[in-house]
Amino acid sequence: xLWLSEVLLQGHELESFTALExxxxxxxxxxxxxxxxxxRPPFPDTPEDWEDRLEAAFSAAREN
Numbered sequence: 001x002l003w004l005s006e007v008l009l010q011g012h013e014l015e016s017f018t019a020l021e022x023x024x025x026x027x028x029x030x031x032x033x034x035x036x037x038x039x040r041p042p043f044p045d046t047p048e049d050w051e052d053r054l055e056a057a058f059s060a061a062r063e064n
Contacts, residue, residue, distance in 0.1 A: 001036060002024075002027050002032040002058075003036050004035075004037045004038055007023055017041055017053075018045070024054050024061075026061075028057070028058045028059075
């Protein structure tokens, strides 16, 4: 299970929401089966629909 808080804790190099989306995509492509969002991303560019966008990034990568 992939937890958003773990991605953020391990991803010290992440500096934007866009970089976070890419990291989520990479985790999904690496074989993660499930994704849970337990915290709000702390980036200034985090959009209002951040949950939908991260879920879409994860799901799209799992389908390919």
